[in-house]
Amino acid sequence: MRLSDGKRFGAAMGGLAAMAATPALAQGMVGAPHAWGMGLQEAGGPIKEAIHDFNNLVFIICVVITILVAALLAWCIWRYRAEANPTPSTTSHNTVLEVAWTVVPVVILLVIAIPSFRLIYYEDRTPDADLTINVQGRQWYWHYAYPDHGNFAFDSYPVPEDQLPPDQRHLYRLAVDNELVIPIGANVRVITTGYDVIHSFFVPALGIQRYTIPGRALETWMRADREGIFYGQCNQICGTNHWFMPIAVRAVSREDFDKWVAEARTRFARADDAAAPVLAAPAPTDDTVQQIAEARR
Numbered sequence: 001m002r003l004s005d006g007k008r009f010g011a012a013m014g015g016l017a018a019m020a021a022t023p024a025l026a027q028g029m030v031g032a033p034h035a036w037g038m039g040l041q042e043a044g045g046p047i048k049e050a051i052h053d054f055n056n057l058v059f060i061i062c063v064v065i066t067i068l069v070a071a072l073l074a075w076c077i078w079r080y081r082a083e084a085n086p087t088p089s090t091t092s093h094n095t096v097l098e099v100a101w102t103v104v105p106v107v108i109l110l111v112i113a114i115p116s117f118r119l120i121y122y123e124d125r126t127p128d129a130d131l132t133i134n135v136q137g138r139q140w141y142w143h144y145a146y147p148d149h150g151n152f153a154f155d156s157y158p159v160p161e162d163q164l165p166p167d168q169r170h171l172y173r174l175a176v177d178n179e180l181v182i183p184i185g186a187n188v189r190v191i192t193t194g195y196d197v198i199h200s201f202f203v204p205a206l207g208i209q210r211y212t213i214p215g216r217a218l219e220t221w222m223r224a225d226r227e228g229i230f231y232g233q234c235n236q237i238c239g240t241n242h243w244f245m246p247i248a249v250r251a252v253s254r255e256d257f258d259k260w261v262a263e264a265r266t267r268f269a270r271a272d273d274a275a276a277p278v279l280a281a282p283a284p285t286d287d288t289v290q291q292i293a294e295a296r297r
């Protein structure tokens, strides 16, 4: 179902003016919420797969505990009701039982804690990054830079509802004009910074989330193992136009990525100067203010 969605999406996206300038990029899975979706979003890479595994472990533990407690409660209500048990026991202390109901929860918490810490460190950063992308949250759009691919940079704004093809209207507030493009199978180091207030870079299908904080650079990573487009949103309430910060990560083959880079270096050359000092937070220029105003229109 997801694959056919991806194909339809690809066909529709082909018609978008925003896509006209980019090479024909292969289409794959679509990482986005959909009607009747159950559980976590499908995994587009190894981090999300690890999150799924951990979520399944905790879910199974929760189900077992819930069944056990409910059964115990039901049995007590039935077995020790006044009718069946006219003279109640006056027992108020049982050492074995008390030790057991302290030790067992501790063991359960340990079973959860150990893989939990392992997952946190796995998500934290990658020891062998293939490329680095700078992600900067701004009020209210994203600014992306590729420092090791010519240091081009560009802004990413949502596609207005009336410019989406009719069958893609459900991607309103997810689809963007300039997507963040990454090669599949590559460990992508993501450095996040904030321009004005705290935002958060969040793409559920890739299992990535990091705050973007002014005056601070945070590191994390992501990897897509299949081609496709993975949607996310700023998930830190950052102001009145918080909704205006969708994220679209397009994962393509290495060849398509190289083609896109070659094209992007020319197309976004203008942004070269602005890309470097991502740590600094210069005052918004008239140009930026105008861009925001235009995009809102």
Ligand SMILES: [Cu+2]
Pocket (backbone or CB within 6 Å): 137, 198, 199, 200, 234, 235, 236, 237, 238, 242, 245
């Ligand atoms: Cu934000």
